[in-house]
Amino acid sequence: MVFRFSQAYLSAAAAFFSALCTLIVPAAFAASQCPEQYAGGVPPQITNPKLLPGFVELCAPHGTFATGYSMLVRDPLYSAEHITAAHIEERAGRGRTNSFRADERLAPSWRAELNDYRGSSYDRGHLVPDSDSWSDETEADTYVLSNMIPQAPRNNRGLHAHIEMAVRHFAQKVGEIYVITGPIFASSDIVFLNDRVAVPDHIFKLVYLPSRNAAAAYFERNTDGPEGQEYREVSLEQLNIIVGMNLLPGVKNVGFLKLPKPSGQGVIGESK
Secondary structure (H helix, E strand, O other), rough: EEEOOOOHHHHHHHHHHHOOOOOOOOOOOOOOOOHHOOOHHHOOOOOOHHOOOOOEEEEEEOOOOOOEEEEEEEEEEEEEEEEEEEHHHHOOOOOOOOOOHHHOOOOOOEEEEOHHHHHOOOOOEOOOOHHHOOOOHHHHOOOOOHHHHEEOOOHHOOOHHHHHHHHHHHHHHEEEEEEEEEOOOOOOOEEEEEEOEOOOOHHHHHHEEEEEEEEEEEEEEEEOOOOHOOOOEEEEOOOOOOEEEEEEOOOOEEEEEEOOOOOOOOOOOOOO
């Protein structure tokens, strides 16, 4: 089921991010170390300066994806990937080898740990999924916790898994796409796992098709309730307002992309 946002919702989301926190803003970002993951070679730009403290770009060691990580919430704000039909073909027939682990590039006090998820009701939900990898090395890249968020199991294994499959099939059909996936913290009372890792209210997956210079995003509720099996189609402009970032600064005059519909129902996989 597809929904569109009201202007009241967008205004409320923008107001929330404007008042998110009051922290000192650090120096401007250095150039990206993994520009190949971004459309036009330019990473997302944070337009709400209050999201900047504790932000760092992490490039996957084997060129799988790039992550914009927040040490304040111990979650990624986004993971970005360039998906090609060639990579999808290389993936065909490969199994899955779980290797969940903390990201040792980050100091222990600023990273999520496996213990943060133990005993919780949340999956360790990939932003860049295992199935987008194409080798043992690139698969292992996806299992660091800096590429994961606390995700409701029914959403993670149901609707969200079907969205991931639809996006992969779309990439195979059109040849190449750029995808940015991330959490949204829209609640005024954020829940933390183990008093450390923030639980998002919503999840977005932005798809950019370079051959048409068009983009749009899936927008899901992070819940095990029925709302977690429904998604909204959101324009790039709407999403930029909601997340407080310019997600595609490397391309201009981006049109609206009709997203492929996820198909099927039920529980897929296991990521606990």
